[in-house]
Amino acid sequence: MDKETMTASKALRGEITVPGDKSISHRAVMFGAIAYGRTTVNGFLDGEDCRQTIACFQKMGVAIQYDRKRGTVVIDGRGMEGLNEPSELLDVGNSGTTIRLMLGILAGRPYFSVAAGDKSIAKRPMARITEPLRSMGAHIHGRRNGTYTPIAIPGGENTLMGIDYSLPVASAQVKSAILLAGLQAEGKTTVREEYRSRDHTERMLQAFGARVDVSGNEVSVSGGQSLQARDVEIPGDISSAAFLLAAASVVHDSSLRIKNVGVNPTRTGIIDALMAMGGDVTFENERILSGEPVADIVVREKTLNGATIAGSLIPRLIDELPVLAVVATQAKGRTVIKDAAELKFKETNRIDATTKQLRQLGAQIQATEDGFIIEGPTPLTGAEVSSYDDHRIGMAFTIAGLIASGETTIHGAQASAVSFPEFYKTLRLLSE
Ligand SMILES: O=C(O)C1=C[C@@H](OP(=O)(O)O)[C@@H](O)[C@H](O)C1
Numbered sequence: 001m002d003k004e005t006m007t008a009s010k011a012l013r014g015e016i017t018v019p020g021d022k023s024i025s026h027r028a029v030m031f032g033a034i035a036y037g038r039t040t041v042n043g044f045l046d047g048e049d050c051r052q053t054i055a056c057f058q059k060m061g062v063a064i065q066y067d068r069k070r071g072t073v074v075i076d077g078r079g080m081e082g083l084n085e086p087s088e089l090l091d092v093g094n095s096g097t098t099i100r101l102m103l104g105i106l107a108g109r110p111y112f113s114v115a116a117g118d119k120s121i122a123k124r125p126m127a128r129i130t131e132p133l134r135s136m137g138a139h140i141h142g143r144r145n146g147t148y149t150p151i152a153i154p155g156g157e158n159t160l161m162g163i164d165y166s167l168p169v170a171s172a173q174v175k176s177a178i179l180l181a182g183l184q185a186e187g188k189t190t191v192r193e194e195y196r197s198r199d200h201t202e203r204m205l206q207a208f209g210a211r212v213d214v215s216g217n218e219v220s221v222s223g224g225q226s227l228q229a230r231d232v233e234i235p236g237d238i239s240s241a242a243f244l245l246a247a248a249s250v251v252h253d254s255s256l257r258i259k260n261v262g263v264n265p266t267r268t269g270i271i272d273a274l275m276a277m278g279g280d281v282t283f284e285n286e287r288i289l290s291g292e293p294v295a296d297i298v299v300r301e302k303t304l305n306g307a308t309i310a311g312s313l314i315p316r317l318i319d320e321l322p323v324l325a326v327v328a329t330q331a332k333g334r335t336v337i338k339d340a341a342e343l344k345f346k347e348t349n350r351i352d353a354t355t356k357q358l359r360q361l362g363a364q365i366q367a368t369e370d371g372f373i374i375e376g377p378t379p380l381t382g383a384e385v386s387s388y389d390d391h392r393i394g395m396a397f398t399i400a401g402l403i404a405s406g407e408t409t410i411h412g413a414q415a416s417a418v419s420f421p422e423f424y425k426t427l428r429l430l431s432e
């Protein structure tokens with residue numbers, strides 16, 4: 001396990017880009033693989049999770065050429081029917097998005113397949129996927145009756161029926177899996193959610209020529225539709241930019257411009273949260289790229305106040321909550337983060353990992369059933385912490401290390417390769 005040691009940072013200044021959006025990169029490969037024709041993807045995220053998605057679809061016989069240096073992926077899709085039975089295990093590594101979306105595709109295929117991943121994936125809940133897919137008629141086996149990986153799909157005669165499903169928790173992964181199964185089902189499939197989760201699947205399916213009806217928090221597709229290949233330009237990942245937005249908001253005198261970031265409204269909760277805390281964040285050069293809103297984001301250091309982060313905001317910043325908790329330790333007054341019990345089911349239990357380690361650094365933070373209560377501002381003091389093999393935890397504590405006195409050592413810092421391979425290099429560049 002490698003480690004990184006951080007000390008209090010000088011002002012972060014400059015103009016940079018962040019790697020491609022992870023959610024959109026996964027979808028571009030999957031939808032390209034099940035479409036007819038050649039899809040060229042530019043700006044693909046060269047992270048471990050997205051590379052697992054490429055490898056899984058290659059194992060199903062899809063011709064995928066990946067030029068890592070250029071960030072270009074060329075996929076020659078032969079339609080859903082063109083996927084072949086994989087002769088090996090479909091290994092998703094650490095990636096929840098890969099396994100959950102892929103199961104929506106596999107559920108309707110006539111062949112045998114098994115999907116599994118690393119130790120963290122083995123602990124993450126899969127019933128949220130296997131239950132609705134079974135109610136569409138899919139045959140699925142899995143550890144503890146399909147609650148955990150490995151998950152096996154026996155194949156054979158597999159006729160799926162459309163369903164009308166209300167999501168018990170806001171989850172774009174579950175919504176997407178059901179829609180992908182819905183494309184292979186008889187009749188109409190509708191997914192309803194209380195709060196809107198990221199809508200990259202809806203947007204990209206439409207861009208690939210599918211009819212997707214969206215009305216409020218309800219999305220429907222009809223079965224029997226096929227996708228047509230199209231080129232995809234992937235914007236920078238706002239979830240990666242979030243670490244820099246957080247750092248620049250709290251490190252004295254910082255000012256950054258992060259270019260070409262995806263600012264889909266279902267993903268910009270971190271901006272709304274920082275603004276609610278009194279932060280200084282603006283969008284410039286707003287435009288649309290492959291059906292997704294994109295902008296340059298300008299952020300400046302500002303004195304922050306505590307705020308309540310809850311309800312419909314939560315799915316819009318779910319992956320940003322650990323670093324937002326770090327920011328909240330520097331805000332004046334109380335920050336309450338609630339309705340975020342989903343944090344317990346990510347790569348690690350992010351409520352526990354964040355609370356335990358921020359306390360070690362001297363923060364006043366209390367874990368609750370569905371979030372945190374943080375009192376600020378408190379000076380942080382460096383300590384030895386761990387990524388818990390979770391990229392978001394490792395990077396959040398790296399940002400904490402930039403504002404703590406003394407040294408903060410992050411063990412397992414290599415976890416950042418999952419979503420932001422050049423994270424440490426980028427931080428060093430900005431504080432030179
Ligand atoms: O659909 C996606 O690309 C993702 C959805 C979210 O997960 P849930 O669907 O479990 O909320 C998010 O945490 C994950 O990083 C990516």
Ligand SMILES: C=C(OP(=O)(O)O)C(=O)O
Nearest residue numbers: 094095096097319346392
């Ligand atoms: C939860 C995450 O990803 P996944 O569910 O794809 O593992 C994440 O990137 O923070």
